[in-house]
Amino acid sequence: MSNSSSTHSYATALSTPLCDLLGCKYPIIQTAMGYVAHPELVAATCNAGGFGFLAAVTIPPAEVEAAILATAALTKERFGVNFHMFTPGADIVAEAIIKHKDKVAAVSYGRGPNPELIAKFKEHGIALVPTVGKTQHAIKAVKMGADAIVVQGGEGGGHTGSAPTSIIVPQTVDAVDVPVIAAGGFKDGRGLVAALAYGAVGIAMGTRFLMTTDCPVAEISKARYVEVNDTDDIAVSYALDGMPLRLIHNELLDKLEGRGKLSALVFAMINGWQCRKITGMSILDLMKSALVFRKDGLSATQTIMSANAPVLYTKTWVDGKPDDGALPSGQIAAAIDKLQSCEEVILDIMAEADERLAALR
Numbered sequence: 001m002s003n004s005s006s007t008h009s010y011a012t013a014l015s016t017p018l019c020d021l022l023g024c025k026y027p028i029i030q031t032a033m034g035y036v037a038h039p040e041l042v043a044a045t046c047n048a049g050g051f052g053f054l055a056a057v058t059i060p061p062a063e064v065e066a067a068i069l070a071t072a073a074l075t076k077e078r079f080g081v082n083f084h085m086f087t088p089g090a091d092i093v094a095e096a097i098i099k100h101k102d103k104v105a106a107v108s109y110g111r112g113p114n115p116e117l118i119a120k121f122k123e124h125g126i127a128l129v130p131t132v133g134k135t136q137h138a139i140k141a142v143k144m145g146a147d148a149i150v151v152q153g154g155e156g157g158g159h160t161g162s163a164p165t166s167i168i169v170p171q172t173v174d175a176v177d178v179p180v181i182a183a184g185g186f187k188d189g190r191g192l193v194a195a196l197a198y199g200a201v202g203i204a205m206g207t208r209f210l211m212t213t214d215c216p217v218a219e220i221s222k223a224r225y226v227e228v229n230d231t232d233d234i235a236v237s238y239a240l241d242g243m244p245l246r247l248i249h250n251e252l253l254d255k256l257e258g259r260g261k262l263s264a265l266v267f268a269m270i271n272g273w274q275c276r277k278i279t280g281m282s283i284l285d286l287m288k289s290a291l292v293f294r295k296d297g298l299s300a301t302q303t304i305m306s307a308n309a310p311v312l313y314t315k316t317w318v319d320g321k322p323d324d325g326a327l328p329s330g331q332i333a334a335a336i337d338k339l340q341s342c343e344e345v346i347l348d349i350m351a352e353a354d355e356r357l358a359a360l361r
């Protein structure tokens, strides 16, 4: 991995307000992915001229500062941190971010934004870039202080909504007065130019960055993503954590989807117990977080099922057991047939976007 930014230059249309806000060379964000967007991936993205978010949600709060420093040891560029503002320990994470604001330029988050923490980040000049899956949520996030919004269409990986990127991006651009970044289904320069044409200031990608040689997870699991070539094999399921989650279908999902409610609950409770070891959360912490999900209208079963996720992601990313673990993915995985380095991904996108812009003139 190179640790200096590339020196290519592209059409001025491709240097957008996103580059000014985050201090990156290209309008390309690597989004947070639990267990995946760790220091190596974030640094590789930033060194290639993009902007990476470190996924702190799956790092115990007391270890987030070390993860920030580990990232900073691999890149001179500033990067972002993604975390839940509602979970116990959020104040510890916020403190680490603010302490290292020379390294951390932005925070991203989803559910449960905390007005006090938002005010603190503003005071310290850290940009607030939440991700939403609905235009109404974007409007609310801007009212609460967001400086830019990542809006994710339903084709995106992980938890996702139902509105396609082609509808939700222009709708959100029209509804808010801050820069909008398009997410869900991007991998190339054609997508970047399309997003700019919709009025967005850049693209944010998860799956494409997961499918890189820089991504520090089990190779055997990444190979499963390369094998998939039909978008129908990457569908939304509620079976894992009770919320709409886009995943590659595998043996585990077939089993989970075939279970009755009681069996799913027992499975979730066993995983909830194991989850304590992975996340460092106590049972009380887990219950407090679950209450926030409940406020968002989720059922008790769904909140207990959310404990499945960490255990099943660890099987995929750490243990290298893609049949036994969860494989969250955007549909775009079906259109990606090889792993590349972050630098290759980003420079290919920029070169192709430049060509498309020239061809449109």
Ligand SMILES: Cc1cc2nc3c(=O)[nH]c(=O)nc-3n(C[C@H](O)[C@H](O)[C@H](O)COP(=O)(O)O)c2cc1C
Residues within 6 Å of the ligand: 031, 032, 033, 034, 035, 036, 055, 057, 110, 131, 152, 155, 156, 157, 158, 159, 183, 184, 185, 186, 204, 205, 206, 207, 208, 210, 327, 328, 329, 330, 331, 332
């Ligand atoms: C493997 C994987 C893990 C993810 N984990 C998270 C997460 O922990 N937190 C989060 O906010 N989004 C998560 N996401 C969603 C991404 O941050 C991003 O919004 C999404 O991948 C964009 O769509 P794309 O996959 O089509 O690029 C995840 C996505 C993937 C593919």
